Amino acid sequence: MRKINSLSLKRTLVAAAGALVCLSAQAVTSVVVAPAKATIIISSRDPVGFGFNDTTPVAPVGGNPGTTLGAQRYNVYRYVADIWEQNLQSPVDINVSAGWEALPCTANSATLGSASAFNLWHDFPGGAPGTWYPQALANKLAGVNLSADTPDDGSGYGNVDIKTQFNINLGNPDCLSGSGFYLGFDGKAGAQVNFVATLLHELGHGLGFSVLSVNTSSGLRINAEYTAYTTTGLPSIWERFMYDNTAKKTWLTMTSAERKASAINPLQLAWIGPNVAAAQGLLKxxxxxxxxxxxxxxxxxxxxxxxxxxxxxxxxxxxxxxxxxxxxxxxxxxxxxxxxxxxxxxxxxxxxxxxxxxxxxxxxxxxxxxxxxxxxxxxxxxxxxxxxxxxxxxxxxxxxxxxxxxxxxxxxxxxxxxxxxxxxxxxxxxxxxxxxxxxxAGADAQGRPLLYTPNPLIGGSSVSHWDVSASPNLLMEPNISSDLGIILTAPKDLTVPLLKDLGW
Structure with a gap:
């Protein structure tokens, strides 16, 4: 998850307030319509000859027909976006800014990539009052693009829903040597890193599979102005479904100190949302x-x-x-x-x-x-x-x-x-x-799936994943496993049920 960009997000909140006034003035009738399948738009921010624009010739692999490295990378993005579109409903386009970067790595370890909701919203039509939501979900619930009238901050992605970046050097001798991204669609990655599974996972975070507005190292929440973490900040929609079996309360009702302790309380933080509860029987x-x-x-x-x-x-x-x-x-x-x-x-x-x-x-x-x-x-x-x-x-x-x-x-x-x-x-x-x-496996005594809460805290991973003890392996565990497929619902996986708990 990215570091907080207070300036750009503060501007977004001003736009949100304006959107709220406009919508209130126009809300005179209600019409029931069938849910619209989501549409995901991918925008590259890579320069010429780099990342998605790399013209290095390659042979088609595992169902990916691309004949250049850049084309194969984009094809995986489109393939994964299509999978997500089949699992989500939204009347508003989901905008993803995609890029390839030199991320931290050594010969034996590497940061594969990351993704997050780039903008957060609260107090918009259709959302719970005083609660932070990731932009793509907020747009879906509001029925409009809340950032449509927000000027870009100069970055080229200041008003997008999700920002993603992946390691351009993966597989090089000094970056997880020999284990680059596998760009096929068939899951036969072998010793390479399956980019389909990795991207499915990361877009899950961008859509809301994350605690979002809480600093897990302190338990503090982001304030309504999105300028600082405070003891009086607003909760995330995620928090109402996190139940600590030791404290016997949800994060929604905890103090900052209690949330800090819960984030490093191994095998005790359970998810209690109704959609996950209906699907949790898949755990063995x-x-x-x-x-x-x-x-x-x-x-x-x-x-x-x-x-x-x-x-x-x-x-x-x-x-x-x-x-x-x-x-x-x-x-x-x-x-x-x-x-x-x-x-x-x-x-x-x-x-x-x-x-x-x-x-x-x-x-x-x-x-x-x-x-x-x-x-x-x-x-x-x-x-x-x-x-x-x-x-x-x-x-x-x-x-x-x-x-x-x-x-x-x-x-x-x-x-x-x-x-x-x-x-x-x-x-x-x-x-x-x-x-x-x-x-x-991966559940508390009541069978409720557990969130990942190792001690010591692992920034960017703790709380915002399923626990690694789950069996079968789940897409949104902190480690990508070789047995993951592309089915995001029960009886294979719990990713979509959790997102539905949030409002998707």
Whole structure:
């Protein structure tokens, strides 16, 4: 989500007040008409020869008929916009400003892109009083383009509904090397990043899948003048559907301090909108690791999220004996370098528990595989569930993400189990792929889907996504998964039901 541009949005609010007066004067009759399918207009802001205007020749791929790189990029935008049009109704065109930029990245990580509602509105005809809405939704509810009479601020996109930008350097040696955007429509991205799924996700944010007007690091809201975050700012339409199971109240009724605490309250913030409630039955029983150990205190079920690479996990099936590794001098993080002799001996024929950090998940698992491991458990380095991302076609062993607390507990259990065996056969901890039928993946005890609230806070991701523990994977989780399709409704996905809760 973009940083606040107070000046341009303050002008937008002045226009909103004018629009309200005009509409009030003309509101003499009401006519019932059939809902109009949404129309999305894409406007490029790229210069000649760049981004959408890149004339580099390419071969058609995965149903995308473009023969230049720029044409293929635009074709994906149009393909994704068409999908969204089939899922939304609005009598007002949705205007998207699209561009390609050099976004932050390294050889092992990258910002893929971002999108957000560029303008917000409150107190317009058709909206809840004193409540912020993203412009595309506000236009739909008002039945007019609220920014139609607002002069552009000189940027070329000052009065658009949604602004998007994606990483022009993705896949270069210094920007997630070898994993550029896949521009086909068929989902066969392999080790590349599926641009269709990425863009579907980002446009979802622009349409309103975001907390919008709350600073999640402070809990403060944007004031009515859109000049500052304050304790008396206006709520977003999003907040009335966010229920914290610890505080037992919605964000709508919380103080700023309570919202700040809720944003880092893992696995406790649920969505309670009626459309999502009607569709939440698509969530499945929680995948779990059944852990057995002779030492007291660690046996039981532990939740996990499978990695998108390596062998598929079959449930139920045996995983193996767990192991721990020692830090290696010069390594960027646990398992970020080829294993030394001691760690090879520790993991051969076993399943190491490896903490997140320093390099990609795929690098960690590949190094463990090369050392003889038969599987890997990747433990988070912060509170909350872990949904590993990445790709590597050479990985053939299964792996999965677990919480930091569970990772620490299982590492301690491996050491605690050793005295329960003999010198030649120390006691061990064994794991089996299973399910916890008493829990719904990604949901609270009432089955309500959970929002993403890791601790510490992740700016731009926390609260404005589904939690990564959801199964099946959902489009609006913070990580793009390889098994996502283009269906945005139940029984496949919950994106459109949530947007309908907001008013779409």
């Amino acid at each position: 029983a929680q995948p779990a690791l059944a852990i057995a150990t002779p030492a007291p205190g660690a046996s039981g079920l532990y939740q996990y999220n499978p990695s998108p690479f390596g062998a598929a996990i079959t449930t139920p099936s045996a995983l193996g004996r767990l192991a721990v590794i020692a830090d290696q001098a010069g390594s960027l993080g646990p398992a970020c370098a080829p294993f030394n002799a001691a760690n090879i001996a520790a993991v051969a024929g076993k399943v190491p528990v490896i903490s997140r950090g320093g390099c990609t998940f795929a690098i960690k698992v590949k190094n463990a595989q090369d050392a003889g491991a038969i599987g890997v458990l990747l433990a988070n380095n912060a509170a909350g569930a872990l949904n590993p991302g990445g790709a590597d076609a050479t990985i053939s062993i299964p792996s999965a993400g677990i919480t930091m607390a569970d990772g620490d507990k299982l590492k301690a259990a491996v050491i605690a189990a050793r005295p329960y065996g003999s010198r030649s056969a120390p006691g061990s901890v064994t794991a089996t792929w299973s399910v916890d039928t008493s829990r719904i």
